[in-house]
Amino acid sequence: MDRTLLLNASYEPLLVISWQRAITLLVLEKVEVLVNYEREIRSATASILLPAVVKLVQRVRQRQSAVRFNRTSIYARDRHQCQYCGDQPESEGELTYDHVQPRSRGGKTTWTNIVTCCVPCNRKKGNQTPNEAGMALLKKPVKPSWLPVVGKTLLTRSTPELWRPFLWRDQAA
Ligand SMILES: [Zn+2]
Known part of the structure; x- marks a missing residue:
């Protein structure tokens, strides 16, 4: 655990930074800590918990871009998890x-009709509706308002659990 998730003041994920950088920003009072890892860093004079998620004190402007509809975004929305x-x-x-x-x-x-699916479930479902196939969706697919700019690699198994609540927000329907 040596990476820190940096959020904008408005809570959108911006970047993944090293914990050293996070501590520098903290000392400069540019960020506040939202969540810490359990690991402690000791210096000669002090000890500090390793920051897991920090938030900028002042909002930075970010280029607003719509989430592209493609396979990568679909997988990211569904966290690489078969929705059946x-x-x-x-x-x-x-x-x-x-x-x-x-x-x-x-x-x-479309966003609301495409879901991530494992190959066996896809075969099993074939040309049937979920109802006909007796395969319920884990959740209703929605169009996301944004995907973390930090990228799809963060939305996999290796993503620190502590980051998850901050990585994703769904737009209501
Ligand atoms: Zn499956």
């Missing part, structure tokens, strides 16, 4: 995407 069985395979090669309402039956390729 909940499996989170090690490699992206074991994932695909699924049209909830099958394409052959008028299902569109």
Whole structure:
């Protein structure tokens, strides 16, 4: 655990920085700590908990960009987790995407009709609706308002648990 998640003053994730950088920013009073790791750093004179998530005191302007609709964004939204069985395979090669309402039956390729799916579930579901296949969705797919600029690699298993509450916000429907 040597990385710190830096949030904007408005709580959007901005960057992943080293904990050394985080402590420098803290000393300069540019950031405040939201969550600490349990690990302590000791210097000759003091000890400090390693910051896991820090937030800028002053908001920085960020280029607003819409979330691109593509496979990477879909996987990131769904945290690389099959939305039917909940499996989170090690490699992206074991994932695909699924049209909830099958394409052959008028299902569109949109945020609200595409979900991350493991290959076995995708085969099993075939051209059926979730109802017909008896496969319930873990959650209703939504169009996200933003994806963390910190990137898709952070939304995998290796993401520190302490970061998760800050990484993602769904837009209501
Ligand atoms: Zn599955």
